[in-house]
Each structure stands twice: as structure tokens, then as C-alpha cells.
Amino acid sequence: MRQTRIIQPDYAERFRCLGSECEDTCCSGWQVPLDEADYDNLTSVPDGSLRSLVRDSILRTEGREGGQESPFAVFRMLPSGECPLLSPDKLCRIHKQCGEQYLARICAVYPRHFYRIDGQSETELSLSCPEAARLILLSPSLISGGSAASRQLTWDETASRGANLRPYFWQIREAAVSLILNRTYPLWQRLFLLGMFCRRLEAFSRGEIDRRFVDLLDDFTRAVATPGLRESMQTIPADIPLQVEIVLMLVMERLKGDRLSQRARDILDLFDRAVVQTPTASIESQASRYAEAYRRDFTRFFGSHPRVLENLLLNAVFRDAFPFGKTLTPAGGDPEPAKAFAMLTIQFVLIKGLLIGVAGARGSRFASADVVQAVQTASRLFEHTQFLRSAYRLLEERGVADARGLTMLIRN
Numbered sequence: 001m002r003q004t005r006i007i008q009p010d011y012a013e014r015f016r017c018l019g020s021e022c023e024d025t026c027c028s029g030w031q032v033p034l035d036e037a038d039y040d041n042l043t044s045v046p047d048g049s050l051r052s053l054v055r056d057s058i059l060r061t062e063g064r065e066g067g068q069e070s071p072f073a074v075f076r077m078l079p080s081g082e083c084p085l086l087s088p089d090k091l092c093r094i095h096k097q098c099g100e101q102y103l104a105r106i107c108a109v110y111p112r113h114f115y116r117i118d119g120q121s122e123t124e125l126s127l128s129c130p131e132a133a134r135l136i137l138l139s140p141s142l143i144s145g146g147s148a149a150s151r152q153l154t155w156d157e158t159a160s161r162g163a164n165l166r167p168y169f170w171q172i173r174e175a176a177v178s179l180i181l182n183r184t185y186p187l188w189q190r191l192f193l194l195g196m197f198c199r200r201l202e203a204f205s206r207g208e209i210d211r212r213f214v215d216l217l218d219d220f221t222r223a224v225a226t227p228g229l230r231e232s233m234q235t236i237p238a239d240i241p242l243q244v245e246i247v248l249m250l251v252m253e254r255l256k257g258d259r260l261s262q263r264a265r266d267i268l269d270l271f272d273r274a275v276v277q278t279p280t281a282s283i284e285s286q287a288s289r290y291a292e293a294y295r296r297d298f299t300r301f302f303g304s305h306p307r308v309l310e311n312l313l314l315n316a317v318f319r320d321a322f323p324f325g326k327t328l329t330p331a332g333g334d335p336e337p338a339k340a341f342a343m344l345t346i347q348f349v350l351i352k353g354l355l356i357g358v359a360g361a362r363g364s365r366f367a368s369a370d371v372v373q374a375v376q377t378a379s380r381l382f383e384h385t386q387f388l389r390s391a392y393r394l395l396e397e398r399g400v401a402d403a404r405g406l407t408m409l410i411r412n
Helices: 036-042 048-056 093-098 105-109 130-137 166-180 187-205 213-224 229-233 240-255 262-276 283-304 306-319 337-365 368-382 385-398 403-410
Strands: 002-005 058-060 073-075 112-117 120-125 152-155
Touching (some): 002 166, 036 105, 048 058, 105 112, 120 306, 130 368, 166 187, 166 213, 166 306, 187 213, 187 229, 187 337, 187 403, 240 262, 240 283, 240 337, 240 368, 262 283, 262 368, 283 306, 283 337, 306 368, 337 368, 337 385, 337 403, 368 385
Antiparallel strands (some): 002 152, 058 073, 112 120
């Protein structure tokens, strides 16, 4: 028999919405999908004038979009991108006048994500909320404590359960979290090893590895502990021009036809100032400035605050039930750990890229507040599933969605 830690975040219970004091608003810049229950609830608010405004503010979309799956309804956002129900003091009129019970579920729970995994309840937060980003990135620990006995899972390591990965959720999470927190290796090497682990998991799930899961787990643990592994990974070359090119390509893909908030424009302007500078600048000159910003400013801050980027990755692991995905059991079949790692890498590369540019522009003034703004802004832009799928296809077209290509993107 073997013991595995049940690792869960405990930060969500500390979250409190800042309301009108927030430096951003979650009531702008989104498409807000509504199901039929949301629609019925919203249009039944007791206040007559508010009920009329609500009805005028909702667009029924059922059966549209060429037969493709679509929400039952959506809010009609104003030309400014704001929700028509947002008051001048940046509060929701429905919540303010009638109470939380009349909100659409997505509005009531944001920025929370709820899971129930093997009987264990779990709540994560999205980094697209400024206060959630502050809470997560600057936290000394995201992991639940509790008594040692109550946080342990006992499992039979000799049992043969076939190639199904789902029974090993907690073992896989413990391995991923332990690796992210293993400062024996620089962070890019931890990501490299996590990608290797995910590819082994996928091979196991496809029946390509004729061994028990416990053997796969032990092999990986021994590999991570191998003396000299760090030095051997240092021989992997970095491709900074490729990193800059991919970051710029994906940013431009995401921003096509999009209306940006001033907060987002401020971050992208800082990146342009430090890295791009002029539209005609060569990729080599941009890469040189990018590398200098990394060496001079990025490493100065994050060398003294290593927990910040670790928390960024840990939150992604928790939020997406990594590497299974939010549904835990995909409708299309088995989980795809290698693809899940690619999606994680895309988000990390984009966020890190923006942070490097912001650090380069801010110089010695680069601080925690800049990190929170950059990460929160990037999360609003880049964490959506549809964009990540599109980004993954673009990487495939460029031939950098495989193990070698992803390594080139994360290598400092």
C-alpha cells in the first residue's frame, strides 16, 4: 500500500470582491452566456423599470450561429464593451437593487471555479480578476494544510487498473505540484520535466507502455532525482527570436478585431516600448532587447520573488484539473496530457513574455503591482479555451507544438 497527499488549494475562501473599489471591472469586455434558467431568473426581477432594462439588455441566441452550439442567450454589451446593467459606480444594478439571487450564475460565482473530485470539494480562482490575481500571485502558500492523516490517500500500488489515468488523479497532481515547487531546477527545467511526465502519461493511457502506473511514477521520480540532470538540460539551446516571434504572433491573433480596455493597452504599450519599439524593427533587434530585459529586470524581481511564478503555474494546475481538463472525463474520449501541457505552456509563455516586456519598460521600478496588472490583463486576454485551441493550431502549423518546439519556447 502507498500514501499519496491530497493536494488542494485553500485560497479561494479568502477572496472578497472589491466592488466599486476594483481597478478593473468584470462587467466589461466579455460575452456573458446565459442558459434558460439564467434567462428566466433575470427576467423575473421584481423591480418593474429594472425588469424592462434587463429584458432589453438580453439577446436570445437559441438556434443561431449556423446550427453550431450556442448559449440560450447573451447580454447585449454596449458599444463601450460594458454591460448595460453596470451602474456609474461600477456595481451591478441587479445585485444592488434586488440581490445576488437574481444574478446569472456566471456573474454570481466569478472569479470562482467549482469542482468535486472523488468526493472532495474544491474551489479555484481565475487570474483575470485583479483581486484574485493579487491573492494568488502574492500568497505564501496556495495549498491546503489540514491534518496529515486527513489529507492522505491510501492506494494499492500492486493493483492493475489498465491504462485508465483517471483513478490516479491525486497521484498525478502530487507529482505535478511537487515538481513545480522543486527549486533544485530553474523554473523552465521544471516545465520541461513536467512536459516529459505528461508525454509519458499519454503513452501509458494509449497502452504504449506495458507497465503499471506505479512503475511509471517511480521511474519519473528517480529521473528527477538523477545527479547531473540539471547540467545536461542546460545544454538545450535557447531560441529567443522564436520566443519573441511566437509571443507577437499569438498576441496579434488574440487582438484581431478586439476592443481593448485602457488597462490592457497600458500593458501592451509597455511591452512595445521595451521590445518592439518600431513596426519595422527586425526580429533580431527585438530579441536582443527582450533578452536584455530578461537579464536585467525580469530576473532581478523574480529572483527575489520565486513564489510568484510558481503560484501562477500551481493555479493553472488547480484551475484546469491538470492534465485532465475542467470536465475530468472529456466527452471525446481519453484525456490528452501532452496537449494539456501544450495549453499550459502557451499561457505561461504569453504571460512571461508580457512580464519581460513590462519589466524592461519599468526597469528598477518594476514591482508586485506591475506583475499583478500584467498577469491579470494577460489572463483576461489569453485564458479562454477558444483562443488556446486556435493558438495550439498556429503552433502546430509552425511546427513548434511538439516537445522540441515547446522547449524552445520555455527555455530562458
